[in-house]
Amino acid sequence: MELRRRDILKGGLLLTTLGLAGRGWAGGPELTVLSDGFLTLPPAFLYGPLSEEEVAAAIAESGFPVDPLTPPCNVTLLREAGRTVLFDAGAGPEFLPSTGDLPGALEAAGIAPDEVTDIVLTHAHPDHLWGVLDDFGDPAFPEAVIHISATEHAYWSDPGTVETIGEARQSFAVGAARRLSDVADQLRVFEDDAEVLPGITALPTPGHTPGHTSFAVGGGETVIVGDAIANAHIAMVRPGVETANDQDPARAAATRPEFLARLAQPTTRAIGFHWPAGGIGRVTQDGDGYRFLPE
Numbered sequence: 001m002e003l004r005r006r007d008i009l010k011g012g013l014l015l016t017t018l019g020l021a022g023r024g025w026a027g028g029p030e031l032t033v034l035s036d037g038f039l040t041l042p043p044a045f046l047y048g049p050l051s052e053e054e055v056a057a058a059i060a061e062s063g064f065p066v067d068p069l070t071p072p073c074n075v076t077l078l079r080e081a082g083r084t085v086l087f088d089a090g091a092g093p094e095f096l097p098s099t100g101d102l103p104g105a106l107e108a109a110g111i112a113p114d115e116v117t118d119i120v121l122t123h124a125h126p127d128h129l130w131g132v133l134d135d136f137g138d139p140a141f142p143e144a145v146i147h148i149s150a151t152e153h154a155y156w157s158d159p160g161t162v163e164t165i166g167e168a169r170q171s172f173a174v175g176a177a178r179r180l181s182d183v184a185d186q187l188r189v190f191e192d193d194a195e196v197l198p199g200i201t202a203l204p205t206p207g208h209t210p211g212h213t214s215f216a217v218g219g220g221e222t223v224i225v226g227d228a229i230a231n232a233h234i235a236m237v238r239p240g241v242e243t244a245n246d247q248d249p250a251r252a253a254a255t256r257p258e259f260l261a262r263l264a265q266p267t268t269r270a271i272g273f274h275w276p277a278g279g280i281g282r283v284t285q286d287g288d289g290y291r292f293l294p295e
């Protein structure tokens with residue numbers, strides 16, 4: 001595989017481009033990471049029930065270079081002949097003041113919203129889904145097919161979810177149900193490990209949400225991780241540790257060992273939605289845990 005990579009600082013946005021050539025991928029695909037901004041979430045939401053000391057120790061061990069309380073939001077753009085695909089839609093205008101930068105990032109990359117042919121959702125949390133609607137509450141990507149896993153769609157469309165999800169995420173449930181309903185005409189539901197689009201294969205990674213899905217692209221050489229490895233600075237050094245960042249912490253911890261081993265294959269490159277330094281890099285095994293080596 002021939003790799004070409006460039007970093008462009010454009011209007012304050014870091015665009016990391018990774019071209020994948022060969023293996024029958026004539027003319028593509030090209031992967032670009034676009035910034036939707038960054039999260040500002042309370043420590044208890046991210047790290048409970050770990051103590052401040054435990055969190056600090058794991059962060060120091062991980063060597064992660066960013067403030068973990070303000071993790072970036074990395075939306076992956078895949079372009080190939082006839083197709084412009086976003087992995088997740090960003091947070092849109094109504095989540096946090098520090099998110100919702102995707103439209104500007106797309107503009108800087110020279111892409112109009114109606115050129116986006118597909119949005120492939122990892123899950124339906126606000127920072128990943130709410131960007132399907134624009135400032136006026138209209139579809140932000142009117143020509144796009146929006147792909148979501150059947151499990152994820154069923155969970156967030158269920159009127160009972162708001163009662164069972166817990167107080168901290170009730171607004172997530174209301175917000176997801178409304179947005180999924182507002183873009184219902186654009187939705188296409190896929191089953192567990194389907195080939196969602198030619199060359200884009202779903203990898204079920206439940207736990208962060210019930211139907212959380214990661215995706216293998218480019219013949220499997222790049223994995224769009226989404227939030228399957230949330231709190232990566234902790235989850236990589238201590239994969240078995242459960243934190244409140246995942247809706248089902250035990251299930252997320254059970255998903256991680258096999259998935260991290262998959263990411264650590266020497267030919268695999270991973271893109272994490274909230275990972276630092278553009279989110280693209282290699283995952284390598286290190287003792288009982290793993291390390292993220294940004295490119």
Ligand SMILES: [Zn+2]
Binds near residue numbers: 125227273274
């Ligand atoms: Zn997220």
